Amino acid sequence: MSQTSPKPDLPDFPAEIEADPKQLPYDKEQLLRFFAAMRLARAFEEKLGALYRQGKLLGAAYLGMGQEATSVGCISLLDKGDYFSTVSRNLSAWFYRGVEPGHVLARWFGKDQSPSHGRDLGLFLADLENYGIAPFHNGSMAAWIPTGAGYALSFKMRKQPNIYLAFTGDGATSPGDFYEGLNFASIHKLPLVIIAEMNQFAYSTPPEKQMPVKNIADRAPAFNIYSEIAYGNDLFKVIDASRRGIDHARSGNGPALIELKTFRQRGHGEHDDMSYVPRELREFWENRDPIRMYRRWMIERAEIPALDIERIEEDASHQIERAVEYAEALPYPSPEAVTERLYAPSPHDPRAEDRKNIFEPIENPAVPSLTATKERSTGGHF
Amino acid sequence: MAQMTYLQAISDALRYEMRRDSNVFVLGEDIGAFGGAFKITQGFIDEFGAERVIDTPISESGFVGAACAAATTGFRPVVEFQFIDFIACAFDQIVNFAAKCYYRWGIAVPVVFRGPTGGGIHAGPYHSQNPEAWFTHVPGLKVVLPATAKDAKGLLIAAIRDNNPVVYMENKFLYRHYKEDVPEGEYTVPIGVAxxxxxxxxxxxxxxxxxxxxxxxxxxxxxxxxxxxxxxxxxxxxxxxxxxxxxxxxxxxxxxxxxxxxxxxxxxxxxxxxxxxxxxxxxxxxxxxxxxxxxxxxxxxxxxxxxxxxxxxxxxxxxxxxxx
CATH class of the missing domain: 3.40.50.920 (Rossmann fold)
Structure with a gap:
């Protein structure tokens, strides 16, 4: 039985970027830098999708097309020493921070690429040292919110002026970890910024089956934290809202939750035909593609020569070609490596001499009903 | 040497490590002014302050996830579960984050999860369990269970200095039923020697x-x-x-x-x-x-x-x- 979707309640978002370029603090180089990261991610994901359909990709392909402005906008505001974590829709955030597409693709291919050396999927990455990308439990939704609280806690304990930025999706605001992490962070006024991308579907589940409120930000009052909602496909609206959230957190006022309304243009993974997405909704957001809107704005409003933009687009294609070459040429990890790097060496690991004298008798064993002595401290159990 | 109960030996180890290394901090429910349900951390908040003796909301998954993250930045958190039974609430963060992080990324997670196990004290199904096998099945975790006061101290100090997540299971009957001479000051027991x-x-x-x-x-x-x-x-x-x-x-x-x-x-x-x-x-x-x-x-x-x-x-x- 086919089910007709109800006509979606469409928001009032313009199909163009409204910012006045003269009012923005960005020069041409910076404007093109935003574009380069977004365009590179789009080209990378187009390639991933093609490889998936050709049967050349290991496992599934989860793409973030349509969420490039949310990713790049807020990540561009990070300072030195800030940490962040992404979900599977934020490749452009990595690229903005300088992550090499070839390295990402090599991980996707299961090759011997640091730091995972074939042990985890290509869509995950943790590299605190080089990019400030924090590790977390990528399996369970919202498991990264307590983790984010922990990074924010360590900034606070060390009196570092840094923040932790955690991307999350609408679906990932339902599990208990979302509540537990934000609750802890708010009690301790930790510099945690949640970038909640409302991309309309958690796999196939729409927001109305995910939450009893209209917006993710409607959950924020329970935590007594700063929150606001912005249009996520307009790069500058993303930047404005994220900046307020980040400033709030960096100033010691506690967490912030910035909800960005956007749209996941592809299925949950490339295996998903999105049959559950109403046509009107898809069309609405297709007319509001963040990269196309930004490109048009650069030419029409910011008067950036089309040639400069085309050069970046060509460069993105070349980078993807080089990434494929690099990833294909890289060897797989050797099977012998499978048990390596499981435990970190530690100061009290056993040495041969530790077994020389292991006779340590128990003189007076404590046995229930045989043991007469019992010391109680005041107030303690038992 | 000093006579210590099993419980005092645990407190002594924690106090010793917190004095030695400012990166060691403790967190858990009611461990601050109250000193913990079993009084392991009695007096700690006065000596080390609320920043290093963190009273948490009742949310094991939340504070365990936070502790693991802090551990990757150089801190050495010691998480107290009021009863080890409640570790079930934090299972996901322990087995899927703490245990796998070093294998996945080469980022070490030096954190200790400690709490009272064991029955025989008429505490019923949720305050008496011995869940060590849940964790021995998970590659990436270490699991230690001291039987004596000396080992309670030596293994806890070694666990805190260990660069891996260590599940340290205490026995609540032994807390105040076992007492022996325990070395004062520095004392460690290697992890993995019977x-x-x-x-x-x-x-x-x-x-x-x-x-x-x-x-x-x-x-x-x-x-x-x-x-x-x-x-x-x-x-x-x-x-x-x-x-x-x-x-x-x-x-x-x-x-x-x-x-x-x-x-x-x-x-x-x-x-x-x-x-x-x-x-x-x-x-x-x-x-x-x-x-x-x-x-x-x-x-x-x-x-x-x-x-x-x-x-x-x-x-x-x-x-x-x-x-x-």
């Missing part, structure tokens, strides 16, 4: 945690009857001191494995399998196991006693093996 609590030639009893005390009592009784029994206290299940286990088995040829956790899927099965594989030709009798029955820990004393291992149950099995 101890012999008695030495003997006729039978090996392999155990860990509070059950070791029952086994020593059994060995004493059998000694009076002319048998010579060796009690091996594993102290650490992961990593496991296979060498000491196998050396004892090869000497005695008869093995009884005893622990308080229920029998099916318990760590004793792993010990029995290792012995069957690596010391089969030395065995003079089947490997026997004494453990709790496969039921939740019941509240009413006759039920609880029927469920738990006891000196009598271990003694009966030991006699059976000696006569085999």
């Amino acid at each position: 101890a012999l609590r008695t030495m003997g030639d006729d039978l090996s009893i392999i155990s860990y945690g509070a059950t070791v005390h029952l086994c020593v009592e059994v060995a004493r009784t059998l000694e009076r009857e002319g048998a010579s029994v060796e009690v091996v206290d594993l102290r650490s299940l992961v990593p496991l001191d296979r060498e000491t286990v196998l050396a004892s088995v090869r000497k005695t040829g008869k093995v009884l494995v005893a622990h308080e956790a229920n029998i099916t899927g318990g760590f004793g099965g792993e010990i029995a399998a290792i012995i069957a594989q690596d010391a089969f030709e030395y065995l003079d009798a089947p490997v026997m196991r004494i453990a709790s029955l496969d039921v939740p820990v019941p509240f009413s004393p006759p039920l609880e006693m029927a469920m738990l291992p006891s000196v009598d149950k271990i003694l009966a099995a030991a006699r059976q093996l000696l006569a085999y």
